[in-house]
Amino acid sequence: MKQQPLVSIILINWNQLPVTLECLESLKRLTYTNYEIILVDNASKEDPSKIVKEKFPHVRMIRTDQNLGFTGGNNIGLKIAKGDYFFILNNDTEVASTNLLEKLIEPFEKDPSIGMVSPKIRYFSHPDIIQYAGYTKINPFTGKNRQVGEKEEDKGQHNVSGYTDYANGAAMLVKREVADRVGVFPDHFFIYYEELDWSSQTVRHGYKIYYQSEVYILHKESITMGKASAIKTYYNNKNRILFMRRNSNSFQLMCFLAFLVTFTIPKNTLSFLFSGKFEHLRSFYRGVFWNVKNLNLYKHEPLNKSLATVEAPKQVL
Template identity: 45%
Template sequence: MKIVSIITVNFNQPEVTVDLLKSLRDVNTYSSLEIIVVDNGSRVDPVPAWSSAYNDIHFIRSEVNLGFAGGNNLGIREAKGDYLFLINNDTEVTPDLISRLVETMEANPRIGILSPKIHYFDQPGMLQYAGYTPMNYYLARNHCVGQFETDHGQYDQESGSTGYAHGAAMMVRREAIEKGGLMSENYFLYYEELDWCEKIVRAGYEIHTNLKALIYHKESVSVGKRSVLKEYFMTRNRILFIRRNAPGFRFFIFCFYFMLTVIPRNLLLYIRNKEYNFIPVFFRAIFWHFKNGINSADLGFKINSTK
């Protein structure tokens, strides 16, 4: 039986993380697991208490918040599994989730990253993810398949290619990571999994879904549906993603579209919603690109102020 390394990252949500660990213990039926929990600079270090309660789980503590990619990369470097299953700490598994994903990976060695179907935890039966359409690099837009639809099995299939995996749940082949590399940590939050998929595809692998495998996601537990933090990184990283993956003429067209469409649209939205504090953050995210390269570690945002 193949070993699967479960990697999850905690940031100031110990109760949520414990719910996931209980789900892996009480619900999951796949036995060959290595569980790695990375605490990503939480205000209160939960690792000592967790280590006493769960002596079969590997806990890693970072004293600073390394972001989604940085926290997961810590776990990836420690993982020993044949497959690495990166899941958000605000998810809960279903009994045959992991076994179905492993079967699909075993059946098709071309798959580098595989995501299951995702339901909203608070509304079971409502889809959050059934795949992504390919990226339109000129607009930096794509579509999440099935989101907000009631799941009647309309998308169910055991394996199918997709534009991108979903960051909440990604099973990754070890060899694909060795060839494609780790996630780029300068994204910090949002778009890093899309960029990682691009790297894995360039390494010769495919991105697939298994929509007969299901996981539940407690969406936006950590950041919130709209926040200054989210607005900054969604804007900054949308541009960064195109700079890294669609340079040249496509990036030029994207800049033209962004200036004529995205900037005026967002400003009108902020004013209409009286979200005036978003305006300087939005422009800070844009101007970051005038002084930083695509691999810059400068995030342009005081992360500690959001804790």
């Protein structure tokens, strides 16, 4: 019998231990046997190491001395991962399909050009409602896109697997070769748009992204950052601009910036002012001006830090 490739499952925890423990418990449902679990605690207020090791002694755990975000935390996990594949998994998800890993690996074995695979994602609070069944292409004017099937009742209308434009950061299986050749998550994103950027860089290197419809996970969505928090406003707007700067040609970027100045900025300014959301307004402008202050970012450095240059953690528990 052919030996199963090793899969490294990587999760990030930040002040959400009960949710993380539920995710870890759900991983016991997997029928796949050759995997390791790496949990990166992003400097939570309370050290979860004792509880995690008591309940899940097989988990390899890293505790950072500062919050490195989704990007930096996952990069630390990638650095120590031994797997042939890396499964980036949000801590606010739970396994629904027991054969999840088997089905996520299948497309790689059929098409060597595939670099990333994501499963269908449904909402945990409404398990019959789809969140993700692939992604549409980023609009070159708005810098936004949408998740295929989002908020639709799952009646099998998106049960056809196939290539898509981007993997979903809540659950993405990545071939180790991608991290070696393309690099890892760009730290400047911290959170939001980071998987879209990594997907874009991966496609640029000749790989494909795949949506696997035969299995799904359940996502509790935005538990860490909040559904409408000011910090989410900051990172979404900062990183949308950053993404377009990194992944657009000159003409596309010019169109996007024109749309930003003439429509997006006035619209958001008026919206936040009239709704009294002044904290969101400040966060929005902070995101815009971050890009103004960092115009030369990436001009003379590689787009993505290579896996080899990621600094290894000092201690793995």
